[in-house]
Amino acid sequence: MSEIFIAILLLSGSFFVVVAAIGVLRLPDLMMKMHASTKAGTLGAGLTLLAVSVAFDEISVLTRVIATILFLLLTAPIAAHLIARSAYYVGMDLWENTIIDELKNERAENNSATNGVTAEMNSKEESDAR
């Protein structure tokens, strides 16, 4: 009986991981790639980990599996948000058919601000070199 559960969990987990990999390989722009890898990837890894907890039927394994899944669920959105934010403000191109880009003005301001900062840093480095 539990073998059937393990089989279902393993197969669905690997299915979602394959979906995530296909998404990262085929989708056109960084935001879409990240959406594929973060959501489908976390779900796939979580389901496979759940298969382990069903297979062993021990409280210590169950605790570690739940800790890992909770950690994944907490950190995956943070990491995706961080990399998306820095890529966007650095000037990543969106897909050409993107309908709305609500942060366009803010990005322009931030870009000029960071350019100013880098210019300052460059001049500081030059003076340090002297």
Added chain:
Amino acid sequence: MLNTIILITFGALSLSLVAGLIRLMIGPSLPDRVVALDLIAYILIAFIATYCVFTDTSDFIDAAIVVALIAFLGTTAFARYVLKAGQNSTDDKI
């Protein structure tokens, strides 16, 4: 029956690992590569879990926790690096 299922899972995970590595190599910009590294970490966690079921040893779950931790720290560090390095880092043609 379960052995066949586990082998199928290993095959599917290996295929997605190859897809992630292709994106890591061709990814046109640095953030694309970082996302590919993130995906590879998730695939690795699933791989370790499947290996636990395959060999009937539960010790490798700790390795999965460590991989999750390192992936998060690496992505955070790369995000800082992308922000600091600026425009020049995003259109590398390596």
